[in-house]
Amino acid sequence: MKLKDIYKRIKVTILNSYYSYYYYNIELNKKLILVESKSGGDLAGNMFHILLELSKPEYEDYNVYLSVLESKFVSIQNQLDKYSIKNVKMIRTNSYNYYKYLAMAKYLFTDTAFNRSYVKKEGQIITNTWHGTPLKKMGRDVDDRAYAIGNVQRNLLFADYLIYPNDYMKEKMIDAYMLKNLYDGTILNEGYPRNSVFFHKEIGEDIKRELGLEDKQVFIYMPTWRGTLVKKNTEHLLAVTEYQLRPLDKELKDNQVLYVKLHPFVSKDVDYSKYEHIKPYPDQYDTYEFMNMCDCLITDYSSVFYDFANTRKKIILFAYDETEYLRERGLYVPLNSLPFPVVKSVKDLVYELNSPKNYDDTQFLNECCTYDSPGAAGRICKHVIKGEKECREEKLPKNGKDIVIIFDSALAKNGLTTSLLNLFNNIDLKKRNYIVTFNEQALRKAPLRVAQIPEEVDIYPMSSGESFTLLEAIAYILYFKLNKENGFTEKYLERLYKREWKKQFGVVHFDYAIQFAGYEKKVINLFQRFEGHKSIYVHSDMVAEMKTRDNQHYLTLKNAYQKYDKVAVITRDIVPPTLEISGREDNIVVVSNCHAHKEVICKSKEPLAFDADTKCNITEQELKEILATDKKKFITIGRFSPEKGHMMLMKAFEKFSAKYRDVYLIIIGGHGVLYNQTLEYANNSEENIIIIKSIKNPMPVLKQCNFFILSSYYEGLGLTLLEADALGIPTMSTDIPGPQGFVRDHGGYLVEASEDGLEKGMIAFMKGVVKAMNVDYDKYNRKAVEQFDSLFK
Template identity: 50%
Template sequence: MIIYIGYFIKEWKSMKKLKRILKKVKSMLRSAWYIHYYYSSDLDGNTILLDSKNGKDLGGNILRLAQELSGNSVYSDYKLYFSSNKDRKRQLKNTLELYNITNAKIVKEAGYRHYKLLARAKYLITDTSFPMEFVKKEGQIITNTWHGTPLKKMGKDVDNQAYSMGNVQKSLLLSDYLLYPSDYMRNIMIKAYCMDNLYKGKILCSGYPRNSVFFYPEEGVLLRAKLNMADKKVFVYMPTWRGVVGKVETEVQVLEVQNYLLQMDEMLSDDELLLVRLHPFVAKAIDYNKFQHICAFPDGYDPYDILNMVDCLITDYSSVFFDFSNTGKKIVLFVYDKEQYLDDRGIYVQLDSFPFPQVQNVSELVKELRKPKNYDDTEFRKKYCQYDRKNVAQIVCKHIILNEKVLEEETVIDNGKDNVLIYCGVLAKNGLTTAFLNLLENIDHTKRNYFVTFVKSSYRKDPLQVKLLPSWVGIVPITGFFGRTPLEVLATVLYFRKKKKNRWIMKYVDRYYSREFKKNYGESDYTFVIHYSGYGEKTLTLFQNAPDRNIVFVHNDMVKELELKTNQHEHTVKRAYAEYFKVVPVTTDIYEPTFELGNNSNNICIVNNCHDYQGIIRKSNEKIIFDERTISTVSKAELEIILDNSEKKFITIGRFSFEKGHQMLLNAFDKYYEIYKEGYLIIIGGYGQLYDETLQYAQNLKSKNHIIIIRFMSNPMPVLKKCDLFILSSLYEGLGLVILEADTLGLPVISTDIPGPRGFVKEYGGYLVPPSVEGIYNGLIAFDRGEVPVMNVDYKRYNEHAIEQFETLFEEN
């Protein structure tokens, strides 16, 4: 029996794996199909593709524009297409029939016909974003209507979601037209999605097409009669979704809403009716048959048609109240979880600044529903519904389709300064990240507009890493690399995996990455693009194909990296160093290996890393803290006792990887301890593949009880400050900013005599030793004899010089 069960489990897993492979293949084929048409087809000037919520719906602004395009004979020559999820096709058909939208066809969202239309349709209209493969073609006219006025924070303003805003931001930036109902919304969207100095299209403060319905109250009266509700007082409840898809919060919200509805049903009278529209994950779990005075929204109708016929709106934190206020009817905010909700999710405007009554429980709610409107929302409507009016769809279609400039076009601020795009990598806890943040701290950001870019998936595990960036910098997350033709797949595999290179391979590698650059950044003008991290063959090749002046930083001896590591790609590194506009070693010591790889002295510029010496001093004065992720061979209390005793404390800080020379250092310390029987060695590291190996190696030494190994400390400076000597034991290295940190805190420094730290340590009077066990051991003896001085560098002047060097990158060679 067990054998049979094991067999079926194995078969089931194999089927799942096969399904994943087939799904991936299908996705690749669709992408290839799209790219084929992207290159081979001309635009069809009479084709309009409309996308409402990525095919999940047909309503709101998209529906109203579709009504105009279908119902007005002026557009009779145009063909309308709607994208639809496969499970929403029937619903979408019914909507088209109900609203008499003819000359329209439905295509499957992200299906072959949809991708073909994305490449061929001249006019694209969306209220969200496009598939990740989408690249705008020359001549396409894209309109983004969005789908609501923001109350809850969006884009960069949401700390734990800013990393994922890239596809929405891209869709906004590539749009020719953005529609907004108010200056308030325009300003929020531009700021939240970092569009200042990037967006090249036009903003139409036209009002929302969907809100025009509220200027025809007579249509609401007719619909109410049609639905047999004319003799009732009708309320509508549209709360915000609070749950998390697939988690227990969904069940909690269902029970919570159901409880409130049961209470309301008991308190409402027979001449009162409550219509409810909930998020689908909650709505499908509610049985409306158990209620006498409550029912779901009538099927088929756009929610705004229903809103136009009711007497009062009940909501909470949903932006629907901005739109509904156009009716002049009463709005009640049912905010039973106000404090909890607002703690979890920030908002732009405090609810208390709005004129609407707020209630906390059902009893208060029903009492408030039976009161007449007793507040003045004139100023509210002036601010938040500023441009809403009749016939918005008609006006907008004239402007964007017929090119009749009936609306005033606005542009986003362009201060005329150069835009600089910087790829920063993962912002992991390492010296490279420290150097990058120090640079941002010291540059004069008023000279240029700086934007930091990164791959979204790199931040999924720790989204709050984005908050390390200063508030003044814009962010441009990208979704990654999607969509290749079979020839491009073959070329990239041969190039990156098989390390083959010829004219044919490079033709398709460059075609792919130049299209990827255009897809991710191509609608914005960047005068300079900087690959700051300097690592990663994909992003190096991406920036290699930038149409702008590209700059790459070099943080290490890349000749050694290529010899000793398998995660570097020689062809890509050599090509980058040979052809980039500027190649930037961060110390004179790594000039020679950089030149050796690129063989181009004309594009090499030395730019020293900046040093946040004031921040280091501030951090060193904080208490020692072990983070949740900290793993240490001693407890915090034991560490503090050791740091306070009189024995010498030697320390190194660096990731657990081969080039850091930790085993060499351990052997040197073990030799020192065997003779002198005193002292401690502290190794603090972040990530690195050799952590377990280092730990095990230390346990086999005679000095093991005097070796402290700590994995991950967000702030190791208080520990560093209490030590007596810093040792950089690297076999190869860039500059090694931790040398500067130790010197800032008054520690003498021993460094291995290798390119990278050598120049700095020599210049400022530090102590160099051969990169060997004997060399480091002799350094420890020299320290005992008082022969290792503190360098005491003037870091204010040092940073000024580094920024002077940085400024030369923006000069012509």
């Protein structure tokens, strides 16, 4: 590890220790208020107007702190000075003082989310105003970003008060962040603090006089930021912006001025000196007070028009790149359904700027500006801080069903994910409220995996790793790295993971927690601290896992299997190794994995197609031609890992091929440490061995094969064995705990887990001895669902 990484870890650990000291030892200060706008990067909109309210004499006995990024100190201080806000102290975001006040403040206000380390302290009152009525899709509604909503989601669920200026926004936010049945706080149906300014025309008139614009027609252009934090693409955005502004400047009249407010990434590079009628937005003014001066708003996909509509002035949507933009980001409502004119060219934009408002926005105002009115900030602060019931309160109704949170690791292309999806395909999803959680970081490179989860099942990503204190870090190293278990490690790991549960899931009440993956020692320890009924799945022979792959932590498994209420093994064959680890038998139950046999049959009928990330040692066309022949095709499906026995299988196949020619062996896997080694062996072999890595739907390949082989050294059950059987394909398995019970029960074929055993099985197939099991999977699944339901008894 590099020195800078070590330094960073030490610094973070010291910060966490400092924060935890105040979290555990210092009482809340009832007169302390912490305000944060966009993670400290701004002071605008709702948070600015909340601060204006808190600067009034009636709050002079409160200590108000504003979280500000160091790079913003000067500009925000200038803004505070301009508006004579004197009783606010700025603190650097993520500094020692920031964490101190984060743990001490009785009242916290934000328009987005506090950082990922924040743990809500009992007694703290959080108000989240959010930062705009959504036009663009958000939360789970954005497929490639749904995996990363965890920090925002938990902050919304933490909040004691959520502010919604209209029912449309309330509905979209609740659905997109899946707050139904989880949120216990109070919704305030109240106007946005920032929008109150639109009901005071004199504020805009004062700015107009101050800027010497009394005889001018003033427009403001506020386009949406089109980049991302990862892919800024500022050069292209700058070129496109200037391409639009140059002809627009020439068409504007001398009595017209256009102010442009762009994202800072772009605006800093725009040379406004070459324009005669176009000027940069003067950032010493509050955005909303400045907009109040303007005669017309020009925007595109920005939700700012929901706010500006309160002025009853004209709004123009300049959507020159609508088709391109919508390919990357969807909208909740199509632009042409809004009352405002939509233009695609500078020529049409100029025409609309010189035309009076000629549309009726009455219905839009009723639906989207419902609660906006003067004095919103005052009512909110009195309601939240003074306890005066100034705002319309609402509680979200709940359906009264049990809430079950289920962990499933990275939702990768593997048996664990298949098992979970099969479960969801068979259980009654309306019987309980199911929520799937996973580590956000694990899906960063494959965000679309979230789309596999049925819409009826909510998601709740875990947005960060552990936040250690110094003593907890020592206990962690002793326990996980050195396998030391004593009073010290127990005390500090207990404290760590109880706090981590509060950090991730806060005040949300779950009735049941299921560690479905059964792997990942950190999450096993986290779920073990859930204060409710908890179950953990065992999908494999964990004794063999530790011997073969060394990928499990014995102390973690031992304590989990002893302390979870139920330990769900997926076949009776893996009860003995599980019992060997825990020494406790009374909490072990058999819960078979469901099998989506109907879906397997449907998928097998789809055309064979490689995916963008599929790798194969022959072409797709060559594979199709081989599958279409009458030659025998043997197949196995499983990750490229030691326990799957692929090397043993290939060697057995080479021996078999000396007796039987023109037979193919196909090995399909999603990932695994042995992929390169497996591929190299296959390519160097003189036999017909085909290696396929990462194919989303392998069923069309499986359907056209003659014989399925499960060659594992150890296994949970091996759902691919069931998939082959569902397609009527003869199967055989090595005689190992996991599949052996299932295969014996259904008259299947078992062989010794060796090259000789596999070769004999192949020969037996060629002689017609091995047949399909033809299991009744409807009956099998009914029993599996009954077993799953036993976890809730």
